[in-house]
Amino acid sequence: MALLGNYVIILWGALMIGAMGIGGFFMFRKFLKQLPKEDGKSVMDWERYYLDKTIHMWGEEEKDLLNELVSPVPKLFRDVAKQTIASKIGELALEQNKTNITKELLIEGYIIGTPKRDHKFLRKKLAEENIDVTPYERFFSMSKDDYEQDWKEKHQH
DSSP states (O other): OOHHHHHOOOOHHHHHHHHHHHHHHHHHHHHHHOOOOHHHHHHSHHHHHHHHHHHGGOHHHHHHHHHHHTTTHHHHHHHHHHHHHHHHHHHHHHHTOSOOHHHHHHHHHHHHHOOOOHHHHHHHHHHTTTTOOOOGGGTTTTOOHHHHHHHHHHHOO
C-alpha cells in the first residue's frame, strides 16, 4: 500500500510541475509582449493604441462577425486572440484612412492578424458564414513570420 502511495505522490508531483511549466510558458510570452521595442512601446501598448483609436469605428454587425470568427478559438485564449486581431484590424483602418470598420476590412485584418496555422479554421468558418474568400487569397499567403516585420510593404502590393 505504501508503494502505491509513493507512486501517487510522484505522479501528482509530475502533474503539478507540468501544469506550472505550461502556465509559466504563457506568462513568459505575455511578459515578452510587454517589453518595449525600438520605438519605446511594447506590442501590447500598440494593440491598446489601435483599439482605443478605432473603437468608435466598430458597428454591431462587425463586432458580431468578429465574435463569430473567433468562436473556434478555445475559450481560454479567445479574449486575447480577439484583442490581437481587433488591433490589427484597427491598424489597417488607420493606415487606409477608413472612417468605419467594414466587413471586407475585418476579414482582411483577421487574415493578416492570425498565424498561418489557424487559416484552415478561418476558411472553414468563412465558408459557414457564406463569405467568399477569393478576394482575400493573397492575404492567406502571408504567414505570421512573413508579415511581422514588413507586412505593410507586402500589403501594398
